[in-house]
Amino acid sequence: MSPSTSDTLTSRVPGYGLITNIFNGGLECGHGFDNRVVDRIGFYKRYCDLLGVSYGNNLDCYNRKLFTSS
Numbered sequence: 001m002s003p004s005t006s007d008t009l010t011s012r013v014p015g016y017g018l019i020t021n022i023f024n025g026g027l028e029c030g031h032g033f034d035n036r037v038v039d040r041i042g043f044y045k046r047y048c049d050l051l052g053v054s055y056g057n058n059l060d061c062y063n064r065k066l067f068t069s070s
Contacts, residue, residue, distance in 0.1 A: 010065035015058025016044050021067065029061035037061060 003013055012018055020040060021029045028036050041059050048055050 012064060012067075013058050015056050016041065017058045017061035017064060021061045021064050025066050029064050030066045032062050034062065 007013070012021070017029070017037075020037065028034050028040070037060050044059070045055055
């Protein structure tokens with residue numbers, strides 16, 4: 001499944017950053033650089049390394065639009 005046009009226009013592209021946006025939204029995403037995101041990405045990479053899997057692309061959510069309830 002590919003991202004919709006709306007998802008692409010709002011930078012909601014597949015990757016770990018999108019998962020962070022879904023879980024934590026405005027707490028960590030959509031307002032530029034955030035040390036919490038850096039920490040979260042570090043933990044994610046550590047587990048990927050332990051499991052021997054690729055990190056993938058789009059790890060951060062610094063400038064992504066937030067999901068809304070509508």
